[in-house]
Amino acid sequence: MEKYYKIKVTDVSELNEQYKEAIQEGTYEGEDVNKFFNTIKTFDVAESLLKKDFSNQYIKFDIITDKEKIPLNIRLGDKNFEKGIEHLINIGSSKISKENINPEIKKDLNNQLGTYKPKVYDEMLDGTFKALKNLSEVANKDIGVMISEFANSYSETREKFEKKQINKKSFFKEKM
Known part of the structure; x- marks a missing residue:
């Protein structure tokens, strides 16, 4: 899907x-916008786990559309990047009204800024394993084989766990 906005990290x-x-x-456009938000959300969650209320990590960036530029200054560690565009504007920008945003762009941004779901983490891990495997094959074949085996083992374990969860008896199912 084509993005009608871009992100400029300032x-x-x-x-x-x-x-x-x-x-x-720099500027992130197209598919790089997805990567930017996935990365920043990961850092936001990591910072919340590491520092709790004491994070001093801030990022300044603009969301640029055809009609407006939304300047934001957001602290990492509060899981702000999982709470939607309205929340980011409320805490990080006093220069724009959230009502001025194009509804299509607002919807896409809210999809980007939603909470992580386990499936998203799994997809991110799969992508990370593939990237590590490709990178390590260039550097050293043995490392590539090791990472490949680890990724395969992880995938098998995850599949077994998912099957176990499906077959697991539910308290609510038993009572109905």
Whole structure:
């Protein structure tokens, strides 16, 4: 699906070095917008687990559409990136009204900024394993084989767990 907006990261100076390696200043368009939001949501959740209420990691970025530019300054660690575009505007921008946003763009942004679901994590892990495997094959065949075996083992374990969950007796099913 074509995006009718882009993300321009304007300041990462208040992010730690590890986050700066993954999120760089510049413009994200098309499929890179999805990658940006998935990455920043992961960092947001990680920061909430690591630092609780003491995170001092901030990112400044603009959401740019044909008609408006929404400047945002958001702290990581509060799971703000799972609460929708209205929430981000409320906490990170005083320069725009959330009513001015194109409804189509608003809907897409809210889909991007929804809570993680286990399936999304699984897809992210699968993608990470594939990327690691491809990268390691270039560097060293043995590492590539090891990562491939680990990924296969993980996938098999996940499938067994999912089957077990489906067949598991439910308290509510028994009572009905």
